[in-house]
Amino acid sequence: MAILENAFRRRDLHDPSIISFIFGNTWMAPLWLIARLYLGYQWLLSGWGKVYGDSRWIAVDGQDGQSLRSFWERAVTVEGGRGQIRYDWYRDFLQFMIDHEWYTWMAWVIALGEVAVGLGLIVGLFTGIAALAGATMNFNFLLAGSASTNPVMFIIAVLVLLGWKVAGWIGLDRWVLPLLGTPWQPGPALTEPLSRAPLHRREPSPG
Amino acid sequence: MEKALVLLLGVAAWVGVAALALFVVEYWGDDNQVLAFIPILVAVVIAWAIGEAVTQRVFTPQEEGE
Numbered sequence: 226m227a228i229l230e231n232a233f234r235r236r237d238l239h240d241p242s243i244i245s246f247i248f249g250n251t252w253m254a255p256l257w258l259i260a261r262l263y264l265g266y267q268w269l270l271s272g273w274g275k276v277y278g279d280s281r282w283i284a285v286d287g288q289d290g291q292s293l294r295s296f297w298e299r300a301v302t303v304e305g306g307r308g309q310i311r312y313d314w315y316r317d318f319l320q321f322m323i324d325h326e327w328y329t330w331m332a333w334v335i336a337l338g339e340v341a342v343g344l345g346l347i348v349g350l351f352t353g354i355a356a357l358a359g360a361t362m363n364f365n366f367l368l369a370g371s372a373s374t375n376p377v378m379f380i381i382a383v384l385v386l387l388g389w390k391v392a393g394w395i396g397l398d399r400w401v402l403p404l405l406g407t408p409w410q411p412g413p414a415l416t417e418p419l420s421r422a423p424l425h426r427r428e429p430s431p432g
Numbered sequence: 433m434e435k436a437l438v439l440l441l442g443v444a445a446w447v448g449v450a451a452l453a454l455f456v457v458e459y460w461g462d463d464n465q466v467l468a469f470i471p472i473l474v475a476v477v478i479a480w481a482i483g484e485a486v487t488q489r490v491f492t493p494q495e496e497g498e
Binding site for chain 1: 442446449450453454457458461462465468469472473476477479480483487491
């Protein structure tokens, strides 16, 4: 019992200063901006083609999501005892979605989600959440056996996610995050009455 | 009134960035991603400068620990 108490006694382990600097210092914001814009453009490019244009996934004549259905069907196909998907549970999951025609609405989720992630990263709004959503989509594409740009985008998304505090500093997060705060520390927009303007008017400094 | 105008300007600047990004994607697409990157980066810098130079004079975001 004493061993457990000693092992799990509360300790605060601090990051090395270089890690704190990279992921938490606003001087690094320009670097994160470049990463964010690259990632955002890739998602916007990918998502916009699914939302608008001749090869779009949604709002088409007939049933939506036929392209997604084809992608899933290719992914679950097993030829010669070997398929694109290495995990049986993920193949079963895709097969379940095909059988229940989930591609009709998942096409909307993916297409609009990619556009939202792209725009969120470009304007720096909820950058951490956008990066997490992007990484989740990359992860699913990778599980389905589609490599393409997904590994690189996944790595960049994870880095942006780790740098969420400063990644959107040159962006809307500079204004929105202090207003809304975090789930563990709500900001003035959620804790103060509307009459007390959550965006504080700057008082002129004396002298 | 001043606050509303400044807030509107700040929001418009970032909506403009999003609109420009969509425009670039639609008309430039995948042809030259480096060239496509430049107008978006310029738009972001302009929107950021508006935030720092104009919006910040009327509104100031709370700093950590404030």
